[in-house]
Amino acid sequence: MDDAWAPRVTAAYHAGLGYALLRPRRTPAGLIGEQLGSGIGSSVEFMDYREYTPGDDLRRVDWSVYARSDRLMVKLHREEVTPHIDILIDASRSMALSGSDKPIGALGLAAALCASADKARWSRRLYALGEHNMLIPGSDGNPVGWQWPGFDGREPLGRTPVAAGLKLRRRGVRVLISDLLFDADPWPIVSRLAEGASALFVVQLLAAQDEDPPWTGDLRLVDIETGGLREVRLDPLAKQRYLDRLRTLKQQWGAACRRADARMIEIVAEELTNGWDLRTLVEAELLRLD
Amino acid sequence: MPIFGVPLALIGLAALPALTAIYWLRTRFRRQEVSSLFLWALVAQAHGGGRRATRLQTPLLWLLELLALLLLALAAAGPYIPRADRLIPVMVVLDDSFSMSAMRRDGRRVKEAGADAIRQELGGIGSFAARFVIAGPEPSLAGDSITRLNDIDIAITDWRCESASAAIGPAVALAREVGGPDCRVLIVTDRTPPEDESATASPQPDDRVRWRTVGNTVPNVGFVNAVRSADPTRDQLLLEVTNFSDESKTVTLTILAGVDKDLFRNLPDSHPVGATREIDRRPLELAAFETRRLRIAPSGAGRVLVAQIDDDALMADNQVVLMPPDRDPLPVSVAVNDVTLSKAVTSAIEATASARVGSSMPVLTFTDRSLVTSEVSEGIAGGWRVEFEVPPAEGIDAYLGPFVIDYRHPALRRLSLAGLVRVSAGRR
Numbered sequence: 001m002d003d004a005w006a007p008r009v010t011a012a013y014h015a016g017l018g019y020a021l022l023r024p025r026r027t028p029a030g031l032i033g034e035q036l037g038s039g040i041g042s043s044v045e046f047m048d049y050r051e052y053t054p055g056d057d058l059r060r061v062d063w064s065v066y067a068r069s070d071r072l073m074v075k076l077h078r079e080e081v082t083p084h085i086d087i088l089i090d091a092s093r094s095m096a097l098s099g100s101d102k103p104i105g106a107l108g109l110a111a112a113l114c115a116s117a118d119k120a121r122w123s124r125r126l127y128a129l130g131e132h133n134m135l136i137p138g139s140d141g142n143p144v145g146w147q148w149p150g151f152d153g154r155e156p157l158g159r160t161p162v163a164a165g166l167k168l169r170r171r172g173v174r175v176l177i178s179d180l181l182f183d184a185d186p187w188p189i190v191s192r193l194a195e196g197a198s199a200l201f202v203v204q205l206l207a208a209q210d211e212d213p214p215w216t217g218d219l220r221l222v223d224i225e226t227g228g229l230r231e232v233r234l235d236p237l238a239k240q241r242y243l244d245r246l247r248t249l250k251q252q253w254g255a256a257c258r259r260a261d262a263r264m265i266e267i268v269a270e271e272l273t274n275g276w277d278l279r280t281l282v283e284a285e286l287l288r289l290d
Numbered sequence: 291m292p293i294f295g296v297p298l299a300l301i302g303l304a305a306l307p308a309l310t311a312i313y314w315l316r317t318r319f320r321r322q323e324v325s326s327l328f329l330w331a332l333v334a335q336a337h338g339g340g341r342r343a344t345r346l347q348t349p350l351l352w353l354l355e356l357l358a359l360l361l362l363a364l365a366a367a368g369p370y371i372p373r374a375d376r377l378i379p380v381m382v383v384l385d386d387s388f389s390m391s392a393m394r395r396d397g398r399r400v401k402e403a404g405a406d407a408i409r410q411e412l413g414g415i416g417s418f419a420a421r422f423v424i425a426g427p428e429p430s431l432a433g434d435s436i437t438r439l440n441d442i443d444i445a446i447t448d449w450r451c452e453s454a455s456a457a458i459g460p461a462v463a464l465a466r467e468v469g470g471p472d473c474r475v476l477i478v479t480d481r482t483p484p485e486d487e488s489a490t491a492s493p494q495p496d497d498r499v500r501w502r503t504v505g506n507t508v509p510n511v512g513f514v515n516a517v518r519s520a521d522p523t524r525d526q527l528l529l530e531v532t533n534f535s536d537e538s539k540t541v542t543l544t545i546l547a548g549v550d551k552d553l554f555r556n557l558p559d560s561h562p563v564g565a566t567r568e569i570d571r572r573p574l575e576l577a578a579f580e581t582r583r584l585r586i587a588p589s590g591a592g593r594v595l596v597a598q599i600d601d602d603a604l605m606a607d608n609q610v611v612l613m614p615p616d617r618d619p620l621p622v623s624v625a626v627n628d629v630t631l632s633k634a635v636t637s638a639i640e641a642t643a644s645a646r647v648g649s650s651m652p653v654l655t656f657t658d659r660s661l662v663t664s665e666v667s668e669g670i671a672g673g674w675r676v677e678f679e680v681p682p683a684e685g686i687d688a689y690l691g692p693f694v695i696d697y698r699h700p701a702l703r704r705l706s707l708a709g710l711v712r713v714s715a716g717r718r
Contacts, residue, residue, distance in 0.1 A: 182328065210325050232330060
């Protein structure tokens with residue numbers, strides 16, 4: 001990780017230790033672990049009985065019930081699982097907008113979630129999304145050891161196959177961290193990520209200048225991703241049109257998330273990095289205070 | 291071609307690049323990186339600057355403002371196309387006397403102030419067709435008619451201010467004759483207008499005659515007369531120096547012996563005091579308007595003498611060049627058949643004391659007939675000839691001039707035909 005970012009991302013990690021991931025309404029699943037799952041497993045926690053069907057393990061037949069009722073009943077126990085969270089960070093260049101805290105906010109948020117996962121004894125994986133989706137080497141450890149490839153994707157997230165090639169854990173919790181500032185239909189992205197997940201959280205991380213452009217006058221706007229240029233005279237009317245367009249974008253993503261039973265969380269990077277207050281994530285039922 | 295009545299107003303055109311600079315500076319775009327441009331797609335793209343490819347897309351308002359400024363500047367300059375039948379005829383009479391070349395108190399020459407006065411007067415008229423009359427001892431027309439202020443300098447090229455006097459009245463009369471009864475007459479001089487309007491020789495004095503006095507009174511001391519005696523045996527100078535100012539002045543009179551007279555005659559354009567030595571110097575204290583007469587016997591016999599006084603506002607009268615008297619009479623012959631005429635011619639030649647009649651090798655022959663070759667070979671006649679035409683008693687025409695004199699011949703160098711009446715019989 002960039003040495004300049006490491007101290008602040010580490011601070012975010014420490015802030016995340018004060019929280020724990022909140023188990024979603026749909027019970028997450030994972031590898032056999034130490035937490036009770038919602039499915040049938042092999043833990044000592046009794047869950048229910050059911051009729052024996054051929055193929056059931058005879059060791060699970062409750063012979064005492066058979067002696068009393070002359071019926072073959074199988075004793076079901078709850079499964080023991082290790083919940084899992086997949087954190088996907090948009091690695092396009094727009095996330096490293098100069099003059100903003102978006103890159104630190106994205107990595108810090110991921111670090112905080114990792115800390116919360118560690119605190120709740122969840123397994124976790126961290127991915128970078130872009131032209132080449134990849135698992136971040138060293139992301140299973142402390143953020144200092146993350147080998148972040150950098151925010152250098154030239155294509156917006158919507159123009160790349162989202163999470164293609166990644167083995168996202170089924171029934172895991174997935175968190176997408178992106179500014180979502182690209183012109184694409186959000187539904188394919190949301191549906192792709194929500195598929196097989198126990199819960200999906202879409203975190204829109206915007207810079208303050210994305211949320212409320214502070215400039216006025218004649219500007220030559222440069223798209224940090226594509227290098228495209230557009231010259232505008234930023235007056236109150238033009239600014240209002242921009243804000244209207246941003247609001248429409250958020251509404252589109254919100255609608256897509258509701259349709260996929262996902263949660264959309266809006267965060268301003270500069271507000272997040274100023275003290276790493278994660279109450280927004282608590283309100284969104286992604287984290288809980290621990 | 292349009293003419294601008296107030297060309298100075300064209301300075302307003304400087305506002306055009308200024309306006310362009312203001313727009314250019316105001317519309318210079320600041321570079322700003324953004325996360326994405328698609329949110330700005332609905333924001334109207336600005337025009338008026340930026341990359342080279344779009345710099346030509348100038349805002350309409352800027353073009354309209356440029357056009358408005360251009361029209362305002364042109365309107366203020368007062369463009370017009372003069373029509374020949376609308377031009378106001380103006381005759382400008384220029385005082386050609388030496389005093390017009392004097393220096394004024396403000397350091398400018400009177401002539402320069404006169405040229406400015408002409409521009410001012412003609413500029414105030416607007417559409418004009420001006421001709422110039424130079425008022426020397428004899429008035430004369432100068433150059434062609436002009437209709438533009440810029441042509442004034444060319445038109446007054448012949449205005450040299452080297453005349454001993456300026457006949458303003460005859461010049462105005464000539465101006466009226468040339469310009470017609472409706473023309474305006476502008477008189478540019480250093481004199482004050484005469485109280486008697488008839489002095490301008492205007493047959494009907496009216497407001498069409500405008501008198502511009504461009505000079506002012508400055509002290510001047512100058513030679514008003516200088517004579518070197520014709521007696522070769524007794525070289526003597528008569529100098530008259532006048533103080534024209536109303537206060538007493540003290541000047542230094544210096545007399546220099548210059549180059550040899552023959553050298554100066556052969557090279558008249560050379561400076562007469564090229565190789566000089568001072569032979570006399572004396573202070574002159576002159577009362578106001580006093581004329582001092584001096585008789586000086588110089589020691590520079592045979593050489594060109596230069597008398598000069600201190601520089602003042604008018605330099606032209608501060609120096610006189612005096613040639614030594616001629617000592618070799620010119621050999622001439624008189625071959626006139628008419629006895630009366632022959633006597634008259636011979637008497638006139640002898641009266642000059644500069645010619646010797648009856649020379650064997652005359653350089654100038656006065657005759658009233660066609661000479662034959664034998665006469666020339668016998669020395670009766672030779673060189674240049676002055677022929678008299680004796681007209682018959684009837685059908686006489688008189689011719690007043692002009693006469694062309696070839697001054698290359700030494701005998702004609704001092705000849706003046708002013709006042710000569712050439713009489714001939716009928717048209718020839």
